[in-house]
Amino acid sequence: MRMTTTENLRIKSLQIRMDLLKLIHGAKMGHTGGSLSNTDVLTALYFHVMRHDPLNPKWPDRDRFIASKGHSVESLWCILADLGYFPKEELSTFCQFGTRLIGHPNNKVPGIEMNTGALGHGLSVSVGMALAARKDSRPSRVFCLMGDGEQAEGSVWEAAMAGAHYKLDNLVGIIDRNRLQISGSTEDVMGIDPLDQKWEAFGWNVVSIDGHDYDQLVHAFESAPQVTGKPTLVIANTIKGKGVSFAENVPEWHHHVPNDAELQRAIDELTAAITNQDEGSVTTHAIHS
C-alpha cells in the first residue's frame, strides 16, 4: 500500500478524521481525542509504510500492526474500511447490538491481528510476533502503538526489556505522546518523563518526531531499524483531538461525543483543511516537545 506523496497522506487523514467523527456521532459513543491524535500515525503506516494486502489479510509475510491503545479503534475501523478489509457500509454498525465493530479491536474482523482494549498488552504480543518472524526468516516488521498514559502499566516495561534482550530490530514501538489521558495531563496523573531516556536505558533505539508530520513519520518508520540488534521506539509527539480546533488538548474530549453542531463545525474545518495547503490555519495549538 503506497500513496506516493505526503500531501496525499495528509488529505487521506483528513477524510479518515471526518469518517471517524461521523462514526462516533452515529454510535453516540467512542474515544474521540486519542483517535484523532493517532490518525496520522495510522495513515502513514497503512497507506504508505506497511506491507499488507486487504485482499489477503493473512499473507504470512505481511507487516503486523498492534493497537495496544485499543480504545482508539475508531480511526482503525475507518482506515480498514477505506482499504477494503470490510465493506464501508458496515461502519454504521459501530457499537450497535451484535456488531463485529465493537469499541475495541476485534480479530473477528479482517485486518485485526489481536484483540486489545486492556492497556499494557500490545507490546508483549508484538515481541512474540517479532520473535516468530525472525525464527521463520520472514521480512515482517511489527508496529505497536501505545498511549503515553499506558506507560504506567508495568507490563509495558516487561515487554520493553524482552524486546531489547532478544535484539528485535524488526520491532517498532510507537508512543502516541499526546500528553493527556482520562484524568488530565499525563505528567499530573503519573509522570513518565524523561520518556526517551527510560526507553534508551531499556536498550531501545529512540526517535522523537512530530507525530503529525508525514515526512517525519514516514522517515522514522521506513528507516527503522536504524541500529541493528535494537528495537526502535518512535515517540510521536501529537495533539489529542488533532484537527478539530475545539477538541484539541481538551481532556474531556477523550471520550466526548460530538453533538450535531460540533460535528458540522468539525467537518467544516476538516473540509477547509483539505483545500488548504497551509495546515497552520486549522491547527490552533502548538505541539509540546
Place this chain on the structure above:
Amino acid sequence: MQSIPNRQAMCEKLLELAQTDRDIMVLTSDSRGSAAMAPFAKQYPEQFVETGIAEQNIVGIAAGLAHSGKIPFVTSPACFLSMRSIEQIKVDVAYSGTNVKLVGISGGVSYGALGMSHHSLQDYAVTRAIPGLTVVIPADRYETKKLTEALVKHEGGVYVRIGRNPVEDVYESEDYEFEIGKAVQLNDGEHLTLIAVGETVRIALDAAELMAKEGIHARVLNMHTIKPLDAEAILSAARETGFIITLEEHSIYGGLGAAVAEVTSSSCPVPVHILGIPDEPAIAGKTSEIFRHYGLSAENVLKIAQERLAKKGQ
C-alpha cells in the same frame, strides 16, 4: 423511577464518612471519573492517591497503606481490578490479611459495546475462590450506602462490584437491616425462590410481581454477599419452596448460581436454574440489550418458573 448510579452513591457516603474518619483513603487508576470519585479527590486531596493506569500497583500500594492503619478504597474498573490484579489481591490483600476495600466499578456488562476486555463476568468466580476475601454486590443506591458504612467498620479484604448506570431502586430508604453475609428477604412465597444479586435483584422483584398475577408465589432473596454466603437462607428456601432460580450479571460458571448449588447439593438437593451469561464472549451492545438477549428479564424468569412448575405438576 429516576435514581443515581451506585458508584455515585458510594462517593456521597465516603464524602460524608471521611469528614470524621481521616484514615479513609480513596485510590484510583486514571479512573476517578468512571469511579465517580472526582468529588472526593477534590474535597480530600490528602486522602486521595492517583496511581495512573496501573492496576497491579494500585492494589499493592493499598495493601501498604492498610498495613499502616489506613482504610483504603481502591476504585478502578471491575474488569481490570478483579482480573489483572488478582495475584496482588490474593497475596497482598487476602493472604497478608490487609484491610483493603477493592471496589470494581462498571462491573458485569456495564461497558456493553466495548467488548469482552471491558466486561467483568468472571470477577466473583475468581474473587470468591480466594480464602479470606469477602465478596459483596449491592443492589441499589441505598444498599450501596449501607454497604459503604459497613465496609469502613469491617476488618479485612473485601471485593465489591458496582455497576455503571443508574438502577431502579429496590429499597425505599437506607432504613433497613443490612449485614455483610446476611441475605435480605424481599418477598415471601411458597412455590419457588428467586435468588438474585446486584442489579438483577430489581428483575427478580419484577418477575415475582408478574408471577403473582399468574398465581405463582415467589420468595425473593437479595444475596448481596456472595461470600461468606448465607447458607441458612438458601437452605430454608430450598426446603420450603423446593425450586430455586438464581439471577446474576456474571458467567454461569463460578458465580452466585454455582455458589447456591454448592450449598444445596450436599444438604438439600433441589433443582437450581442458573440464569446468567453463558460461556461465550458476551455479545456487544447496550446493557439492556445484552440482558434481554440472555433472558435476564422478568418475562423470561416467569417462563422458566412456569415450565418448571408445570413439570412438577405432572
